Amino acid sequence: MTKDELRTSSEQLENLASGIRRCVACRLHESRRHAVPGEGPASAGIVLLGEGPGGKEDATGRPFVGPAGRYLDKLLENQGLTRKRLFITNCVKCRPPENRTPRRDELKTCTSLWLERQLELISPKLIVLLGQVAARQMLGDTATLSDWHGKRVSHNGRNYFVTYHPAAALRFDWVADTIRADFDVLGKLLARLADLP
Numbered sequence: 001m002t003k004d005e006l007r008t009s010s011e012q013l014e015n016l017a018s019g020i021r022r023c024v025a026c027r028l029h030e031s032r033r034h035a036v037p038g039e040g041p042a043s044a045g046i047v048l049l050g051e052g053p054g055g056k057e058d059a060t061g062r063p064f065v066g067p068a069g070r071y072l073d074k075l076l077e078n079q080g081l082t083r084k085r086l087f088i089t090n091c092v093k094c095r096p097p098e099n100r101t102p103r104r105d106e107l108k109t110c111t112s113l114w115l116e117r118q119l120e121l122i123s124p125k126l127i128v129l130l131g132q133v134a135a136r137q138m139l140g141d142t143a144t145l146s147d148w149h150g151k152r153v154s155h156n157g158r159n160y161f162v163t164y165h166p167a168a169a170l171r172f173d174w175v176a177d178t179i180r181a182d183f184d185v186l187g188k189l190l191a192r193l194a195d196l197p
């Protein structure tokens with residue numbers, strides 16, 4: 001990407017973020033305090049994709065800033081990564097009430113209106129799917145974490161890596177062990193990122 005192209009993509013990404021902050025396309029806008037568009041450079045080779053904002057994210061408008069976000073930062077740090085190289089976002093950009101799971105129509109509306117456009121602009125080499133909701137949204141209803149975690153999956157011309165959501169690792173020791181092992185695999189994959197199609 002040339003400097004001019006990068007500047008244009010960054011501006012377009014910011015325009016999308018402005019649109020997300022004003023969006024009223026699904027019922028989730030009714031209870032949000034802040035929409036959470038996501039953060040990171042337009043040149044990011046990797047996108048981390050979660051389910052939706054939680055309480056801290058809703059309060060601040062920033063992605064993964066609560067306990068799960070701090071846990072995610074440690075997982076990244078163990079692989080020599082910082083957020084500066086990544087784009088971090090969610091399938092839905094507004095917090096579902098009581099932290100419920102986003103509904104199918106909300107996911108469909110938000111991903112088609114916003115997420116797909118963000119991904120087209122960034123065109124990442126790899127999209128890391130954090131948790132079952134993100135995995136099913138991007139890979140289809142047959143995606144199960146127990147079978148697919150820790151693996152790279154090619155789907156519709158994109159490269160994905162599936163793992164658990166960091167929030168689940170805070171609740172269950174076995175998920176914490178699994179997600180650490182998955183991130184070790186991810187670290188090795190990222191070292192070969194330039195070789196991915």
Ligand code: SF4
Nearest residue numbers: 023026029093094110
């Ligand atoms: S969740 Fe997405 S589609 Fe729904 S109001 Fe928020 S930004 Fe718009």
